[in-house]
Amino acid sequence: MKKEEFPTFLNQKPAIIFGRTGRELLILAIGLALGYLSWLDISPSLTGSQILTDAIKIIIAAILVAAAAVVAFIKIATRPLEEWALAWIFYSIIPKVFIYMPAEESSILPETQGEGKEREKVRMSNDDDDDDDDE
16 A cells, blocks of 8 residues: 655744744845945934944844844734734724715616605505405
């Protein structure tokens, strides 16, 4: 009898470098790139002492890299933070209250106006027939 092999560890993500998944590495790379770009772009806009300018650049770059690390590594209820962010965005976009507004008489199509009268006649005749059966 032929022996079949079944794949295991289907729910695990493959590690690429340093035991990190591709998603984590991509988010960290984006955070590092944003930190580096902020380092370069903040230099011309700041004036003053060189030490103070470098300290501000280090703080801003570190905040961006730390935010990327938080998004890459922290999961809530086994879901990454970017999924929670998308869920919150979709929740905030959709309407929360639905209001029913009946159509006005003037907005009813002319070809459907007669149907209501016909239905009322049929309903009245059915009521008359029901009254005759009761006697």
